[in-house]
Amino acid sequence: MLPDITTQKPVYAYGTESSAVNKTGEWRFLTPERVPGLSPCRQGCLLDGEVPAWLEAVKREQWEEAWQIMSRNNPFPALTGYTCFHPCTENCNRSELDSGIDIPSVEKAIGLWRLDQYKPGRHRDLLKDEIAVIGSGPAGLSCAYYLNRAGYRVTVYEKSDQIGGMLTLGIPEYRLPRSILNKELNLLKEEGVEFVTGCEIGQDLSLDDLYEKYSEVFLAPGAWKSRKAGIPGEESRGVWNALDFLSEFNSGRQPEVTDPVIVIGGGNAAIDSARSALRMNGINHVTLVYRRSRAEMPAYQPEVEAAENEGVELIFNALPGKIETVDGKISGAEFNYSKTNRQGLAVDKTSSFHKSCGTLIMALGQEQDSSIFSSLEKDVSFYAGGDLVTGPATVSEAIRAGRIAAEAMIARLENLPEPELCLPLEDPVSFEDLYLEASVNLDIKDQQEMPEKEASRCLGCGTCNSCGICYLFCPDMAIDIVDGRYELNMDYCKGCGICYRECPSRALVLKGGK
Amino acid sequence: MAYELMSGSQAAAVAVQRVGVDLVAAYPITPQTAIVETLANFEGRGELGGEFVSVESEYAALACSYGAAAAGARVFTATASHGLAYMHEMIHWCSGARVPIVMVNVNRTIGAPWSLDPDQGDSLSQRDTGWMQIYCSGAQEVLDTVMQAFLLSEELLLPCMVVFDGFYISHTYEAVDVPDLEKARAFIGPPTFAAQVQPEKPANIHALITGDMQADLVRSRHKTMLRAPAVFKEINQRFAETFGRSYGVIDSVMPPGTKRVIFAAGATAETVRWTLPELEETGMVQLRMFRPFPREDICNLFEAHDIEQVVVVDRNCSTGMGGILAQELQAAIYGMEKPPAVKDLILAGGIDLTPDMLIRAMTETASVDKVEQKWGVDLR
Numbered sequence: 001m002l003p004d005i006t007t008q009k010p011v012y013a014y015g016t017e018s019s020a021v022n023k024t025g026e027w028r029f030l031t032p033e034r035v036p037g038l039s040p041c042r043q044g045c046l047l048d049g050e051v052p053a054w055l056e057a058v059k060r061e062q063w064e065e066a067w068q069i070m071s072r073n074n075p076f077p078a079l080t081g082y083t084c085f086h087p088c089t090e091n092c093n094r095s096e097l098d099s100g101i102d103i104p105s106v107e108k109a110i111g112l113w114r115l116d117q118y119k120p121g122r123h124r125d126l127l128k129d130e131i132a133v134i135g136s137g138p139a140g141l142s143c144a145y146y147l148n149r150a151g152y153r154v155t156v157y158e159k160s161d162q163i164g165g166m167l168t169l170g171i172p173e174y175r176l177p178r179s180i181l182n183k184e185l186n187l188l189k190e191e192g193v194e195f196v197t198g199c200e201i202g203q204d205l206s207l208d209d210l211y212e213k214y215s216e217v218f219l220a221p222g223a224w225k226s227r228k229a230g231i232p233g234e235e236s237r238g239v240w241n242a243l244d245f246l247s248e249f250n251s252g253r254q255p256e257v258t259d260p261v262i263v264i265g266g267g268n269a270a271i272d273s274a275r276s277a278l279r280m281n282g283i284n285h286v287t288l289v290y291r292r293s294r295a296e297m298p299a300y301q302p303e304v305e306a307a308e309n310e311g312v313e314l315i316f317n318a319l320p321g322k323i324e325t326v327d328g329k330i331s332g333a334e335f336n337y338s339k340t341n342r343q344g345l346a347v348d349k350t351s352s353f354h355k356s357c358g359t360l361i362m363a364l365g366q367e368q369d370s371s372i373f374s375s376l377e378k379d380v381s382f383y384a385g386g387d388l389v390t391g392p393a394t395v396s397e398a399i400r401a402g403r404i405a406a407e408a409m410i411a412r413l414e415n416l417p418e419p420e421l422c423l424p425l426e427d428p429v430s431f432e433d434l435y436l437e438a439s440v441n442l443d444i445k446d447q448q449e450m451p452e453k454e455a456s457r458c459l460g461c462g463t464c465n466s467c468g469i470c471y472l473f474c475p476d477m478a479i480d481i482v483d484g485r486y487e488l489n490m491d492y493c494k495g496c497g498i499c500y501r502e503c504p505s506r507a508l509v510l511k512g513g514k
Numbered sequence: 515m516a517y518e519l520m521s522g523s524q525a526a527a528v529a530v531q532r533v534g535v536d537l538v539a540a541y542p543i544t545p546q547t548a549i550v551e552t553l554a555n556f557e558g559r560g561e562l563g564g565e566f567v568s569v570e571s572e573y574a575a576l577a578c579s580y581g582a583a584a585a586g587a588r589v590f591t592a593t594a595s596h597g598l599a600y601m602h603e604m605i606h607w608c609s610g611a612r613v614p615i616v617m618v619n620v621n622r623t624i625g626a627p628w629s630l631d632p633d634q635g636d637s638l639s640q641r642d643t644g645w646m647q648i649y650c651s652g653a654q655e656v657l658d659t660v661m662q663a664f665l666l667s668e669e670l671l672l673p674c675m676v677v678f679d680g681f682y683i684s685h686t687y688e689a690v691d692v693p694d695l696e697k698a699r700a701f702i703g704p705p706t707f708a709a710q711v712q713p714e715k716p717a718n719i720h721a722l723i724t725g726d727m728q729a730d731l732v733r734s735r736h737k738t739m740l741r742a743p744a745v746f747k748e749i750n751q752r753f754a755e756t757f758g759r760s761y762g763v764i765d766s767v768m769p770p771g772t773k774r775v776i777f778a779a780g781a782t783a784e785t786v787r788w789t790l791p792e793l794e795e796t797g798m799v800q801l802r803m804f805r806p807f808p809r810e811d812i813c814n815l816f817e818a819h820d821i822e823q824v825v826v827v828d829r830n831c832s833t834g835m836g837g838i839l840a841q842e843l844q845a846a847i848y849g850m851e852k853p854p855a856v857k858d859l860i861l862a863g864g865i866d867l868t869p870d871m872l873i874r875a876m877t878e879t880a881s882v883d884k885v886e887q888k889w890g891v892d893l894r
Binding site: 011012013014015016017018019022 | 611671717719722723727735738
């Protein structure tokens with residue numbers, strides 16, 4: 001303290017305490033808060049995935065964190081990275097600026113990172129109840145993953161001799177690499193999930209038996225009953241249904257197929273069959289015939305384009321009326337023209353054309369087979385999910401169903417409150433809502449190879465993506481950087497609202513009060 | 515004695531060079547520009563002894579000066595008129611911060627409308643900011659006062675403004691006795707105040723305080739400034755012994771039989787001295803130290819000579835009240851047994867006061883009224 005010459009008292013304000021003792025946050029009457037808005041990618045996601053959140057973690061190269069966020073909703077990003085049709089990308093706001101975010105590539109990167117972390121040896125102590133899962137398709141696998149993660153002993157019953165369901169038997173190698181699928185399945189086994197193959201529930205074991213032995217049962221056998229066309233000659237040799245054909249093909253066995261090949265149908269199984277057949281030795285010509293127009297095809301359009309580019313002939317608005325055989329084996333078919341009308345489908349029986357073929361693959365869709373329930377005598381309520389419940393749908397939806405079932409089961413068994421089913425999916429943050437004048441990540445215009453770089457292009461759209469603009473603008477230094485994330489410090493925030501005004505992602509709201 | 519022909523502005527710059535400063539942070543403005551240019555030249559020739567920083571504004575000039583002074587540096591800056599107004603916030607800050615700074619202000623009217631003519635309103639309107647103010651009436655006085663101001667400011671830890679009229683003093687030339695450099699440096703000596711900012715003892719200074727604490731500090735500041743006349747007289751005593759020139763907080767000429775006094779500050783004080791022999795029973799007081807207002811010295815003088823009337827020459831006007839020196843004087847003499855009448859001659863806006871005008875003014879204000887305002891513009 002410098003003494004005053006006259007009075008020996010201090011002549012100016014002097015103190016040795018840090019001014020941080022003055023908690024200016026006390027002065028606040030408006031408070032900024034991170035309240036996530038609905039990102040349009042999340043709105044589209046079939047898995048309720050927190051897309052901007054795991055993109056942001058990848059941007060900071062925090063792969064473990066990214067995996068934690070991802071696995072809350074999706075335990076198999078390596079698989080969905082390849083198989084999901086990614087409605088998220090259609091909604092991406094960035095596409096209105098330059099090019100949308102390549103979400104699938106980052107998703108795959110997280111999945112592959114996870115698989116690389118795999119170390120052999122059992123990881124978990126499984127001390128809780130035993131639970132049975134019927135079906136080792138994506139729904140069953142997902143349910144098994146979440147139960148196992150919570151410490152339950154899970155046994156998955158699979159009718160076929162291979163596990164994976166549609167992943168193994170339905171989706172071809174060129175869409176989902178076998179090596180990655182196998183790594184994922186092995187990881188589940190390593191983590192303690194038991195698989196019993198070659199066991200059909202309803203035949204080899206009844207549902208009653210399962211309820212006897214297990215605390216809960218999850219039914220996810222899928223929809224494997226192939227729909228029939230109902231035309232004469234359908235049972236001839238050389239006529240396959242798509243699922244059987246794909247099962248054979250994907251198992252590595254060579255299904256008996258003769259050139260030329262005709263595929264009937266317009267869904268993903270039809271396209272998968274056509275593209276798989278074309279890859280077989282000795283098959284040079286594949287035609288796909290669909291009874292409605294191209295625009296009405298339920299198949300994923302990029303897949304249709306890929307088929308076309310590979311040389312698959314596409315014929316629309318036609319369907320088979322009669323199958324021709326020679327010595328009980330198919331030689332060709334007669335087709336009639338058809339088109340969609342108000343009543344459904346109009347078939348013009350007056351005009352027809354003929355096509356020869358060595359193999360005909362019927363991809364008319366699958367149906368749920370409810371015969372499984374006939375083996376249930378008890379009066380129980382049960383958990384079920386996947387194609388059994390929805391009819392043929394997607395891998396992503398099945399994974400979601402498995403997770404929701406697991407969460408519900410856990411809540412019931414542990415007497416916890418019922419989990420919330422999903423977010424309200426209204427009012428997504430639009431491109432116009434964003435405040436890009438202040439944004440810092442607009443330099444890179446094209447999609448990037450490196451996932452960290454690509455993830456850095458995400459605009460956040462309602463979630464904080466750690467761009468640091470708030471930190472730059474805060475006049476009170478009331479924002480701390482913790483592990484690359486920006487945290488509001490309420491001890492010193494005076495509620496000026498500048499962060500709220502400047503946030504490019506609109507991730508903040510300004511609430512009244514302290 | 516070594517005489518050189520120089521302007522008031524140059525004299526101020528020479529004084530700063532004689533003293534030896536660590537920092538000059540300044541911005542040019544008419545009529546002060548020659549000060550800044552001369553100091554820059556000194557620095558260019560390596561003769562300043564410190565650094566010259568060209569800042570982006572007058573506010574920055576005083577902010578830099580404050581920062582350097584807080585670090586224990588001896589600093590100088592100069593400005594005028596609009597520049598002084600621009601740094602108003604910092605002017606308050608520096609006195610509250612109790613740092614020694616010497617600043618020259620060259621009087622010039624503040625617009626609107628735009629004007630270059632001298633008016634003391636710019637420095638006088640800063641009278642409440644806690645700075646000491648000393649007004650000079652010639653180039654030699656400027657040089658000597660600037661030198662003394664450093665000692666005064668560092669002794670009291672209060673900033674000091676040295677003021678003189680634009681153009682009359684800043685741009686006219688006088689023969690000035692420039693002190694020998696070594697003698698001057700020896701007289702002034704190194705800075706005698708401690709740095710407030712000491713990296714090895716981190717502290718927070720001038721941070722938020724309560725009203726109670728503030729009241730204590732204000733009183734402390736006020737009491738300290740009231741010591742200025744006494745401290746100045748000590749400094750002046752040593753200055754007179756070393757350099758042979760002496761000044762008071764007021765200087766006066768009181769011929770025998772003086773009944774009326776002309777009270778002036780700045781260049782007009784010279785005019786008054788010149789005109790005095792033409793006037794009867796009239797003396798003059800040159801106000802040098804304006805802050806603190808030397809009430810005791812003035813009242814003692816008036817009592818000693820039984821003065822009946824004071825005519826204050828105000829080169830300024832506080833709109834709505836009148837001349838500021840008159841107002842201050844009236845407050846100072848309140849409480850005297852027989853306070854003289856106060857007549858206010860307002861020269862606001864830069865009216866040139868000729869001896870002729872002054873004589874007419876003295877005639878026209880000779881009535882017995884206690885208070886009277888006369889406008890210089892009517893005397894032309």
